[in-house]
Amino acid sequence: MSGEQPAALFLADGSRFDGHGLEYEGVALGEAVFYTGMTGYEEALTDPSYAGQILTFTYPMIGNYGISGEAAQYPRACVAGTVIKQIAHHPSHHLSKQSLPSWLDDERIPALIGADTRAITIALREHGTIWAALAVGEDALDGAERVLANYARHATTRDLVPSVAAPTQRIEGPADGPHVTLVDCGVKRAVLRELEALGARVSVVPYDASEETMLANDPAAIFISPGPGDPTDLAQTVETLRGLVGRKPLFGICLGHQLLALACGAKTYKLPYGHRGGNQPVRDVVHDDVLITAHNHGYAVDARTLPSELESTMTNLNDATNEGFRHRRLPIAAVQFHPEASPGPSDARRLFAEWFRTAEIPIEGEERD
């Protein structure tokens, strides 16, 4: 293997995990997190919700089916760095356009290969999410611990959403469809695709857009997208949303769920090590069934703080965290997980159509009553 050079992951608690790097040399700084899905690395690496994070794949063989471009959720890699046990240099898939290692090099993502990813996962589970540095190359390794110590003192999640959210407004989807607004906090392509698949014309507006911008074109509903980081960093967005309650149907996914909760008066908190994977069981109280869902979040809504007009509709079976709520009177609902999947199971895909019905938005191909 050409370009094999020393690399390591340093956690702020002083632990270090060694392996080797790809050709790209450098240091990545960010929160160390792990993803437990066995497939979907292309979607995960391009998921804006992973912005500023060093992502460890718990599944040990990554890159087997290459990079297709079609699975990408964003025009570029979003992670700060990645840790992989064994990376495939000879991918095999009819859609593969490039191998993962060469793509990571092109994307200038520092990668640590061959490290004990399970040991890293256990460390993160025990310690909780932690600041980390991933260094590739002799030079990078030399100063990595010092750089990390310095970074950890000032590190913040504040600039994550701005780094991935579109700065300007745009419109996507069929010209004649019912109009909806999507507040972009770092949206995945799959969310847009789901809205478009139902026939909606989508105004994508920046997370910090004004109320007027959000209401432009008189949307039938406003969707708040997933995105990275701590929802309390987006105080202005929360304020804007608060002003929209009762005026428009509001629906949130992941970060959008947390922002809506804050806007309605609930509180959020940081999970010890987050949920990131495609196998989280969620009990849907409304349908009385269990959905296997895709997750990617480090924060959660505190169900005990939900104001009385909001009711919890979904609960995580693993740790009983809140996974969804709806307004008792108004067309407002949100879920913590990703009904758009990509990657992950699509058990919860029905939610998009349910929300459209809640907001009385006609769905393409469906008979109207």
Next chain:
Amino acid sequence: MRNVMVIGSGPIVIGQAAEFDYAGVQACRALRDEGHRVVLVNSNPATIMTDPEIADSVYLEPLTVESVEAIIARERPDALLPTLGGQTGLNLAVELHEAGVLERYGVQLLGTPIESIRLAEDRERFKAKMIEIGEPVAESRIVTEVEQGIAFAQSIGYPLVVRPAYTLAGTGGGLAYGEEQLRETLLAGLSASLIGQVLLETSLLGWKEIEYEVLRDGAGNSIIVCNMENVDPVGVHTGDSIVVAPSQTLSDVEYQMLRTASLNVIRALGVQGGCNIQFALHPDRSEYAIIEVNPRLSRSSALASKATGYPIAKIATRIALGKRLDEIENPVTGLTKAAYEPTLDYVVVKIPRWPFDKFPLADTALGTQMKSTGEAMGIGRTFRAALMKAVRGLDLGYESLSKAGLGEWSETELERVVAHPTHERLFAVCELLRRAHVAGGVDLAIERIHAACAIDRFWLYEFSEMVALEERLRCIAAEADVATALEYGYSRKGIARLAASNPEVSVTPAFRMVDTAAAEFPAKSPYYYLSRGEMDEIRAPAREAVVVVGSGPIRIGQGIEFDYSCVHAAWALKEAGRSAVVVNNNPETVSTDFDVSETLVFEPPGADEVEAAYRATGATGVMLSFGGQTAINLAGALAERGVNIVGNDRTSLERAENREQFEEALARLGVARPEGKAARSFREARAIARELGFPVLVRPSFVLGGRAMEIIYNEGQLASYAESAPPILADAPLLVDRYLAGLEVEVDAVFDGTDILIPGIFEHIERAGIHSGDSIAVYPPQILDQRQQARIVEVTTAIARELRIQGLINIQFVLHENELFIIEANPRASRTVPIIQKATGVNIVGAATRVALGERLRTMPYGTGLQPPPPYVVVKIPVFSFSKMRGVETVLGPEMKSTGEVLGIDATFAGALRKGFLAAGVRLPSSGARILVSISDEEKQAAVPVLRRYAQLGHALVATSGTADVLEAAGIACERVKKMAEGSPHVLDLLHARAVDLVINDAKGSRDISDDYKIRRAAVEASIACLSSLDTARALVEAMSGTAGPPRSLQEYRSAPATIES
């Protein structure tokens, strides 16, 4: 509390093995945990599920509607759990339903409703349902005329699979790539079909074969436990494919596409419990088709359970009892619920174990008929490590991807096996890759191989990386290469064999946990595998640990019986206050259920792994005598590494296997053994045979378990044996023994250095010369008198002492002209251990385990000496899988051929035989059957009284000319049938038309190519029972003339022996 009946899967046959014991044990436990009473029916005595500790009433009775109805009538179960006993259990449940039995006795079916089962099993209705819900199935049509077929082909295109309806072993079927070929195949297929009907199906050949294991509860919640990808594309039965979990070459989009389809299917069928769904996925576009659905637990679900740690059978049972997935605790984490999908942070590879080493003449082509008897599973952090562990775990001597001998094959020969798969395909692919690595052009070679076999390039590159490593080891063997080899799962022995030099490299073994959650949650599972150079997670057991070494994959000669012993050893250790550490790699079995031991190390039972487990758990000893020859063979290597072996050790093994030393000892003890000598050449063998006098028993000294062992009746046969047998090696001479006909006797005993415990003596029905595993055995003895039994005890004790036995010993004797000869002594648990344990209730494995720990028999509750006989008779009858093995000679001999066994228990010998034959699937008409008889000259006179009894029962005898002459001379009426040479209609026509019910065709002196062979094979193809020994025929007529008593549970037989009446 309710009374719930569970039906097992019966004897082990190809396609239905130990996985249903594993599933059944979990089911019984789950039922009892929920407070129910369990009635268990299974005819297979080598199973843990038929232990009286597992169910409240255990019936070792035939799995027939009549027998199960009788059990239902006396037990009056409230409910029946039908989906845990394989296809056998499922079919029986459906038959009971259809016969109105369930309704008559008010028995409720638990779990998946009968309607769902029917929907999944009926090809046409299933297809219609799939079309209704929009799930793709392979296009197919039933045709009865050639032109109909051609028209269908024109509408959907080629290639097409032609499957004739109602033929056996797929005769007349095949693939058609064009019209001309389709015409030919259709003609052949239509004539081969008994009903003139052929199914034409789009060929999915070369598509990826993917399986999903799904669970659904009664409320409709569904989860995927695991998906699996076959390395071998569609075309090779999944049971004969190399299977990887989870899938490796599917993108998330494809993974989720098939996941969603699985949920749609299971929902449409209304399954409540486990279900296996097989898909074909097009390699070049996102198109798929459903191949098959099994609405029950299966071999794949056992594999998925072991691969993920998720106990499917246990959860499926709870679902059947009405529980929802989100109400059931995940027993692995103890924190989460059963409603979630396991995620892996390792890779699992399964490789089938085929019986072709036993059957050199068998057709080794792999296709739609499964041929393997068992499987080895490897768990590794990467595919490479998992693959190497699975390859090594086959216990066929493979320590790398280079198979001895293939180096001499031509490219053409290798390419043929690549394109037309046999059990050697993996090695042929690797040999081609090896040549490409040496000569250059690896990428090109991969393209060529891919074009020939459609195995995905991903796997080929993975193999290629391993082959490249092996080549580097051969050339340089740098330290880094040796370290990589250890990480890839190679053994130290394997590396030493490959490497140019052998640098001392140590990469610390690290035990990793199988936790269903990729470390996301802390787990309490005691389930581990080995990686190298990583973090070690093993927890030292709370109490003193002892390692029990398992027996690896199930194969002919080393089957589920050895797993039974390992499980009992683990249980006995627990009772004795120790922690059992089990090392084994068979995904089907109970011993690899993490509930059985305190620590499960899922690894090949090899010296490296056993040593690592021993050291990591701080064990005080290793027990080798329960895992068959696989385990005991480690004695030398482990002793050299300073591992403390408890119980039978290297001394016992060496004393038993060193022929000269053993013979000297026997001479000293005054015990006779058949005269014999070692020959260094076939010429020498002939001289020895002449000196001893024919018949002689010949076998190469380097093989165990009867391989290439034969009885030779004359010089001509010796000459043809010399042609087909393996060559005689300098250090492994050919052993030539006098063959002694007579009563064969088998004993399993526990010896503690002073006292002996013999629960019982088995007599064989067939005379010596037929492998003990293939003989019908009866307990208690029907022929041996008190004096002879006393002599057996005396000799057994003397030999046990001589071999320094500390635990179990198995000895086979032959009583020849009233003199006792010893044939074989094995210092380990034998195949008959579970049978004698079941027949007598004496826990000899437990006793042996405690002896190994230093306890004395006198302090145990089992007694010493030969135990008194019970007032009932137990008969073990072997079961074969000949219909699955084209070309195999069915005549029994010194080489074992059976895959499983059943038990018959009754108050009388005839009754036990009757139940045993019924359980083995032999139909027993009381009169009016047509029996084809063709007897060798040697046996003709002896056959007369036996055949007379058949005639007296009112059966019609149909005989070939020579036999007919003898019968008529004896005044027995018979119908004559022509031999093949005498023109049509002849004996084969009779069999093809299934115009007879039974065949008696002994095989004295005949070899594989004869007329007799054709008769026997034709009987197998037509599913007609064929007896190749006159002794078996005698037993069968005994059974036919007797009557069997009503069914009784094992508990009843054991607790109230005085009340047993026929």
